[in-house]
Amino acid sequence: MGYLRLRQLCLVAQDLEARADEICRTFGLSIAYRDPHVAEFGLANVLIPMGRQPVFLEIVSPIAADTAAVRYLERRHGDGGYMFICDDADWDRSRRRFESMGVRVIRSGQADDDPPAQSMQLHPKDTGGTLLEFDRHGAGEDLRGGYRWAGHQWQSHIREAPVVSVQGVEIQSADPVRLAKHWARIFDRPLGTENVLEIDNAFVRFVPDQDGRGEGLSAIHLLMANGADDQIDLCGVRFHLHDGT
Numbered sequence: 001m002g003y004l005r006l007r008q009l010c011l012v013a014q015d016l017e018a019r020a021d022e023i024c025r026t027f028g029l030s031i032a033y034r035d036p037h038v039a040e041f042g043l044a045n046v047l048i049p050m051g052r053q054p055v056f057l058e059i060v061s062p063i064a065a066d067t068a069a070v071r072y073l074e075r076r077h078g079d080g081g082y083m084f085i086c087d088d089a090d091w092d093r094s095r096r097r098f099e100s101m102g103v104r105v106i107r108s109g110q111a112d113d114d115p116p117a118q119s120m121q122l123h124p125k126d127t128g129g130t131l132l133e134f135d136r137h138g139a140g141e142d143l144r145g146g147y148r149w150a151g152h153q154w155q156s157h158i159r160e161a162p163v164v165s166v167q168g169v170e171i172q173s174a175d176p177v178r179l180a181k182h183w184a185r186i187f188d189r190p191l192g193t194e195n196v197l198e199i200d201n202a203f204v205r206f207v208p209d210q211d212g213r214g215e216g217l218s219a220i221h222l223l224m225a226n227g228a229d230d231q232i233d234l235c236g237v238r239f240h241l242h243d244g245t
Contacts, residue, residue, distance in 0.1 A: 081217025
């Protein structure tokens, strides 16, 4: 059975430890893994599972001067949303679609050991919005199965509450209608009302630039097991909290 779903969101921060601690304390979450391999890109990171059918929150921070993350922090004037990463059962078909659209793949890889994975990142100038990545994992439909980027023990860091699920994100743009239509073509999904794109487990809502920081991933929506609707700003992103009781 095919699926196309949100699997990981990435934020970029000047101070990795402070922002990771702040988010974990606020939402009762636990760091599952620090990936040593991201050092080759001049980064340090943490991976944090969120929700009962987990979506990962990654936070990255530059450890070298001349990196894409440094340039992104400068361009967007501080911490903020950085990547939207999908789990795509029809990975090969999607790659052919990107090629036919002229959307460039800037990084692609395949690992056949345990756990296996295929991955491709798309050129942000060809997608707009935020850096997009499409992966396919050996665990298939099982969202608690092996996930290469999170190590072998990440499941012990799942927290059932207070975060129930990641519902979706907002991407701000000077021209949200144009961007929404373009992403609908990239994802090969119909565009709904109010510039909302739906994939299997999450929505992407395209909104006008609300803070003058330019185009980017600006908000994350969480379904919570405790309390009323609320919102909080963390790591340059607005978290919208929705009462799931």
